[in-house]
Each structure stands twice: as C-alpha cells, then as structure tokens.
Amino acid sequence: MLRFEEYVKVASQAIAGIQYPAAPAALYEPVAYTMALGGKRLRPVLALMACDAFCGDYSRALNQAVGIELYHNFTLLHDDVMDKADVRRGKPTVHVRWNDNVAILSGDAMLTMAGQHVAKADAAHLKAAMELFNSTAMEVYEGQQYDMDFECRNDVAEEEYIAMIRLKTSVLLGCACKMGAIMADAAEEDAKRIYQYGVDLGVAFQLQDDWLDVYGDPATFGKEIGGDIMNNKKTFMLINAMNRAMGTDRDELMRWLAAENPVREEKVAAVTALYSRLGISELAIEAMNRYNDRALQVLDTINISEEARRHFRDFANMLMHRDR
C-alpha cells in the first residue's frame, strides 16, 4: 500500500484532471473553483485505501473516489448558500463571488457530475456503486434537514444530535470506505465492516470538529475560534451544556443565547468558561474516543493484511490528532 500522503497525491491529481467544458463559463467555473479550493481529501483517500486493502489496486476505485469528493464539495457549496457563509477555506464562497443563482445551479451540475463519475464503474460493479452512492446522498440530505430543524429547538437530546451528524457527515466517510471495498470485490461482510469503521470514525471526526471550534489553537485552526458559539449552533457542546446547566449557569447560558449583537470576545469567553465549568470538554473528548475506539474495534475484525489494518489505524490516529 501507499503512504497517506501518496494517496492524497493520487486523489488530488485525479481531481485536478476533471474535465470541465469551457461554456457556459458561469456553470462550470464555480465547480472548478470549488474543487480547486483544496481540503483534506479524506473521502477519496479512504476509498482508495479500502480498494487497495482489499485487492491491491487502488486505481479500480479512482473514478468513484473523485465522484464522492465532487459530492462532498457539492454539499459544501449548497450548505454555504443555505448558511449564508461568506468564506470557505480562506476564499469567498461561490454565492459571494458569483451569486445565489449561480451557486444553486452549479451545485446541481456538481451533483450530477458526481453521479457521472460514480457511474463510470464497469457493468459488474455499477449497480452496487450507484445504490450505495444514491442512498448515502439521501441520508446526507436528511442529516442536513435535521441540522436545520434543530436550529428552532431547545430540547435536542445528545442521541438525536449523534444521529444527525451520523447522517450529515459520517455516512459519506462510510460510503467512501465501502465504495473502495465494492470496487475491489471485497466480501459483503467485510464491506459492511469497513463501512462501519468509516461511519464511527466520521462521528468521532465531527465531535472533534465541534470541540476544535471551542478549544482549538487559533494559530493552526484555520478559521476563527468560537464561530459555533457566536451562531448558537446546536453542537455536541451546546446541547450538553443546555441539558446540564442548572440555576445561575442556566440563566447565564440562556442570556448569551438570547443576546443581540454581543461582543464576540465576551460571548466566546463566557460560554467557553461555562462549558469548562460544566465539564463539557471532557464529555466531548470522551464521546470522541468512544467512537474512535469503536472504529478501531470493527477494524480488527476485517479480513485484510496487518499492513492494511495499520494504515487504517494510522488514518484514525491522524484524524484524532489533527489541529484543523
């Protein structure tokens, strides 16, 4: 197998090689722009690694890996319109650089292009690849809808939150793993297990994202700390704080949630202090580790070489020790 950085390079080259028609420019330029913004390329790397682990030839899943990354970036593009987010990876988002209509339409095109890449599979794998891709896509929309539903609710339970991020974030990592397994003709039981590895890892990954937004190092995090706090985003942190805070803590939390135009530094500092008082940081790290452990446990049951297993273990370790 290759080293992690080498899979990233293979994925990045394939992504850079996507062909975009020249016209109409306002349809295809935003797609090329979005795909060129970069990112960690975790999903295509997982697809390539899984394919390699099961058959020794990662290239069999290359088109599908690109398709999944196109899909992931399509969700970011449309999410940015819905969230009215101005910046993505240090650059203006598509709806800011162009406009909302261009962002909607080029996102639609990106979704179809994602399907086209997955559908490049040969006849023997096409059905399974399309079914996995399409059913995963539906789950991702469901997760995004639950996330939007939660904005208007103050009684979201931790389990509901985990179920939401499982749909919105994690199943696509599971899909990437399973896609690699499918293209490699892995046994069905193994394909299911590598899917579970990806999903559990995805939950741990999102929980860490929530944690980093509060406790990350501003020097390395890549975006401003406290964005979720400022937006009252119902993250694992806030949900648990709302469920745990009593008395004056609860009053203070509710006051900050209701504050109009609060001073950023003050609100972030106060809510962070509250989280720390309530033990929310430890709670998040605990949950994160629990899902990471589950991923490693299921990994141990998969029929792959010990070398391949080590690669997936290293991948999980790397994710859990990232600072951005």
Add this chain to the structure above:
Amino acid sequence: MLRFEEYVKVASQAIAGIQYPAAPAALYEPVAYTMALGGKRLRPVLALMACDAFCGDYSRALNQAVGIELYHNFTLLHDDVMDKADVRRGKPTVHVRWNDNVAILSGDAMLTMAGQHVAKADAAHLKAAMELFNSTAMEVYEGQQYDMDFECRNDVAEEEYIAMIRLKTSVLLGCACKMGAIMADAAEEDAKRIYQYGVDLGVAFQLQDDWLDVYGDPATFGKEIGGDIMNNKKTFMLINAMNRAMGTDRDELMRWLAAENPVREEKVAAVTALYSRLGISELAIEAMNRYNDRALQVLDTINISEEARRHFRDFANMLMHRDR
C-alpha cells in the same frame, strides 16, 4: 398500444405511488407536494409510448419514466427559487410555502431520487440509461445557465436562442423518448431517431409556449397572459422584435424594456401591438411548424408499426393544438 389518456393514467399512478419517508418532514413533504401539483406528464408518457412502440411492453420503462418526471419537477423547483416565482400551477411554490433553504435541499433530494428511479434498470440497461440521464441533465443545466446569461444581453441571435431552448427544454423530451427505446432494446439507429423526434418536438413546444404567453386565450392559458413581456424575458418573440425593429418602433420597444413599474395592461398591449406590426407572431408560428415538421419527418424513418407512428403523430398534433 394504449390511448394517450391511458398512458397519462399509468404515469400518474406510478408517480402517485412514489414512496416518501415520513421524516424529516421538511425534506420529503416539498417533494411530494411538487409531484402532486400535476402537470401534463408529457415526458413520462413519451418514455412509455416509445418503450411500447419498440417492444410492446411499456412497463419496462416505468421506473425511468418516473425518474425523468422527478428530474423535470426538480428543475422547476430550483428554477422557481432562481426566478423568485411565487406561483406554480395555481399553488404557492415550495420556497414560498416553506423557504429558500427547504426548496434548495428538497430539490437536491429530488434530483438524487430521480437518479435512483432511473437506476432501478436491470443490469443489461443500467449503463445506457444512466449515461443518457446524466448527460441530458448536464445539458439542461447548460440551457438554464445560457437562459440566465441572456438576461444581461441585448444581442442574442435567434440561433443562440434555439440552441438554448434545445438544451433547457427539448433534450429532456428527447431523453424520455430514447429512454423508452433503450429499455425496449430498440436498435441504436432507431433510438437516435426517436430522440431526434423528441428534441424537435420540444423546440416546437417551447416556441409555442413563447407564443401562447402573448397570444394565448386568457380563459384557457392557466396563467396570466403577458408574463414574459412584463419580465422582459428574452423569448423568441422579443429577440426577433429586437433584431427587426427599426426607427420609432425600436425606440418604443427600448422605452418599454427600460420602463420602471409600467402599468401591466399598457405595456402588454403596446409590446403585443409592436410584435404584430413586425410580423413576429407569423415568424414564431413558422418556426414552430418547421420544427414540428422535422419531428414528423424523422418519425417516418423509424422502424415501428404504423399504429405506433400514428400515436406519435397524434401526440405532436395534440401538443401543437394545445391552449395551455
């Protein structure tokens, strides 16, 4: 073969039978709502007719027919967000009844559901069905983008306009015809020809739409006459008027195009009178008939029974004599 109304009934029943998960409601209710608004169901009927004509069993294309109608309605849903259209088939549009974010996300889900229905094809037809569906979808986005590009241009040529409506509207009718042919194992040459029939018919259909928006009977048209004129929409009518009007006619047309908050009745009456003076109505009818004739000519070369050919001829006649 069945009568036209019977194909409509088969398509409508299949559409009514689409299964929507119960939750999250805000994701699936707008999809069910959109599909229940009705419409002429021309695309699924064409798919069923074509399949029936080539193999005598329309049911082979039923899932793909539903998929194409889901796709068509997805484009209407997202177009209504982009156009800020409030009403569709006499009911509030999704972004009005819910909101923009719900309309974007449920439209995305609808696009994936469309692909899922097309992908229900058996292994022997899956590759061809997916490739036709995906490449057609890309062309439809291109057409929509050109349509938006034309809004900012005053020099659109008639040929450019025809090329745009071919992409935005016609290829999906061609796709429906060819999808039926593919599912029926028609010869490749016949599949190409029935595609061409659908595309030419689609151009005639859109030209008629432009014409009806000006010269339609308000009692039967279903929406207010003159909507395109009020919106300065670059239709076949306006493009030709802009290219033909000289002297005072041109000045008057430009004045109406630039008028802020004009009285509806006045602007519609004045521009319609201008169209009539410039012979635009005849020009549109001529172009419409030209494309309708092309569709009927290619129809004559397809290897199908004379009964089937009559069905497709009747379909074209019905389209050309509709009043809404």
